[in-house]
Amino acid sequence: MAQLWGGRFTKETDRMVYDFNASISFDKRLLHQDIEGSIAHVVMLAKQGILTIEEKDAIVKGLTGIERDVEDGKLVVDLSCEDVHSFVEANLIERIGEAGKKLHTGRSRNDQVALDMRLYTREQVIVTDTLLKELLKVILDTMEQNLETYMPGFTHLQKAQPITLAHHYGAYFEMFKRDRGRLKDIFYRMNYCPLGAGALAGTTYPLDRNYTASLLGFEGPTLNSIDSVADRDYLIEFLSALSTIMMHLSRFSEEIIIWNSNEYQFVEIDDAYSTGSSIMPQKKNPDIAELVRGKTGRVYGALVSLLTTMKGIPLAYNKDMQEDKEMTFDAMDTVQDCLNLFTGMLRTMRFHKERMEKSAMNGFTNATDAADYLVGRGVPFRDAHGIIGKLVLYCIEKETSIERLSLEELQAISDKFGPDIYDAVSLKTCVEKRLTTGGPGSKAMKQVIEQHKTYLAGKDLTEDHEE
Ligand code: ARG
Numbered sequence: 001m002a003q004l005w006g007g008r009f010t011k012e013t014d015r016m017v018y019d020f021n022a023s024i025s026f027d028k029r030l031l032h033q034d035i036e037g038s039i040a041h042v043v044m045l046a047k048q049g050i051l052t053i054e055e056k057d058a059i060v061k062g063l064t065g066i067e068r069d070v071e072d073g074k075l076v077v078d079l080s081c082e083d084v085h086s087f088v089e090a091n092l093i094e095r096i097g098e099a100g101k102k103l104h105t106g107r108s109r110n111d112q113v114a115l116d117m118r119l120y121t122r123e124q125v126i127v128t129d130t131l132l133k134e135l136l137k138v139i140l141d142t143m144e145q146n147l148e149t150y151m152p153g154f155t156h157l158q159k160a161q162p163i164t165l166a167h168h169y170g171a172y173f174e175m176f177k178r179d180r181g182r183l184k185d186i187f188y189r190m191n192y193c194p195l196g197a198g199a200l201a202g203t204t205y206p207l208d209r210n211y212t213a214s215l216l217g218f219e220g221p222t223l224n225s226i227d228s229v230a231d232r233d234y235l236i237e238f239l240s241a242l243s244t245i246m247m248h249l250s251r252f253s254e255e256i257i258i259w260n261s262n263e264y265q266f267v268e269i270d271d272a273y274s275t276g277s278s279i280m281p282q283k284k285n286p287d288i289a290e291l292v293r294g295k296t297g298r299v300y301g302a303l304v305s306l307l308t309t310m311k312g313i314p315l316a317y318n319k320d321m322q323e324d325k326e327m328t329f330d331a332m333d334t335v336q337d338c339l340n341l342f343t344g345m346l347r348t349m350r351f352h353k354e355r356m357e358k359s360a361m362n363g364f365t366n367a368t369d370a371a372d373y374l375v376g377r378g379v380p381f382r383d384a385h386g387i388i389g390k391l392v393l394y395c396i397e398k399e400t401s402i403e404r405l406s407l408e409e410l411q412a413i414s415d416k417f418g419p420d421i422y423d424a425v426s427l428k429t430c431v432e433k434r435l436t437t438g439g440p441g442s443k444a445m446k447q448v449i450e451q452h453k454t455y456l457a458g459k460d461l462t463e464d465h466e467e
Helices: 015-021 024-047 053-072 084-102 109-145 165-190 209-215 225-230 233-259 287-310 319-324 326-348 353-361 367-376 381-398 407-413 427-432 442-457 461-466
Strands: 150-155 158-164
Touching: 024 053, 024 084, 024 109, 024 209, 024 326, 053 084, 084 109, 109 165, 109 225, 109 233, 109 326, 109 442, 109 461, 150 165, 150 353, 150 427, 158 165, 158 353, 158 427, 165 233, 165 442, 165 461, 233 287, 233 326, 287 319, 287 326, 319 326, 353 427, 367 381, 381 407, 427 442
Parallel strands: none
Antiparallel strands: 150 158
16 A cells, blocks of 8 residues: 555554545556656746756656656556555655655645646547547538438438438538537636646745646646636536537437438448347348447436536535546547547448438428429418328328329319429429528538538647647
8 A cells, every 4th residue: 555645644544445545546547647747847846946956857757767667568557556646656756766755845636636637638638629520521521422412301200301411411510510619618718727726725835837837738827726626627518528429429320220220221331330140140230320329328427427526515625526537537438439430430331322312202302392382383381381281192192292293183283383393393403492501402512511621621629729
């Protein structure tokens, strides 16, 4: 049991208490951030004359050595330590002796862990953003190639109006673009350095918090030492953004599962992204899409878990806050895996365009356009709606569709129908005439696609930051 305290205790910690309290099994993931933060801290301490240059150099060398040795497998993180901070400090003292004992000058584990977690999360925000960008590129490619791939658009999972595959994918482009916007907001809001807050009330050492912040790439230091060690809002915001990403991926997965079903057969998921059944040889299952849909639950769980953990904690640090890590790490990993796999699945998925088009042809997806045709001939919309309703009923009885009726049949229902009705209700016309911004007509879509290209060619999260 290696711990950083014990002076005021008369007994050893009970073994079970020690294990229950320890966090090294999961916070060892913060080793790199812990060392990076410690190096910045001692560089600042030396600049302020709190440590000598020799002491600083010895500590930096020792810390760099620890990181290198762990990376090379020469040093294994000692799971008998209480947490990653204790492990690094104990190992440093072992390596460099007395100077190592000065590392923690003007610092508490409270501001240290607040910093480590921020550094780690900031990196994860960037990684997630990069993965979202990859997904957006695949979506945009598919959009460009399918401006005239007609398919039914749905409401209530009932065929509603014809659209194109480009248009449908365009909806997901908007969602994942908004997700990136959320990450950007989070990045800028969280990018302040809590180090120097001490346990909660700052420190009497003349620390230069601006300097430490700039060494670590932060905008500046946080401005209240109590909040610095008690704040986990940025994690909650990130988990919320991750939950929203999963919600979007899950909706998309659900659609792919439907499209991949025997009944629809709109798409064929690549063999590399499908799985078989142990008993039914004919099966090719959309397991990846199902798992992405399923894993949404655990990411939501992490968000609700942390919200609940934080809700009753008096200021400032309390040990409850150690619970900010395990489920958050799991959520970060889960979303990255899901984004990676989902993007690969989309990239390799094939579309059965004829089936999609055929599906759009039946189900009266052109009924609104037939009503609009009558409006164009002076019939008020409400009346036109009624007339086409009757027409649809007639078609259902005759097991046919509007465009297959003869002109006489049409005119028996309304004398406003002329021979140009057939063109007006053709799939192509129905789609191509919808040219309002955001609509499926290819002219409208092309303009949106141009905007998307400009957006994707624009600055990424950290490039913006460097300005
Ligand atoms: N393992 C702790 C955590 O994750 C580190 C901070 C410990 N601070 C303390 N006052 N016990 O929150």
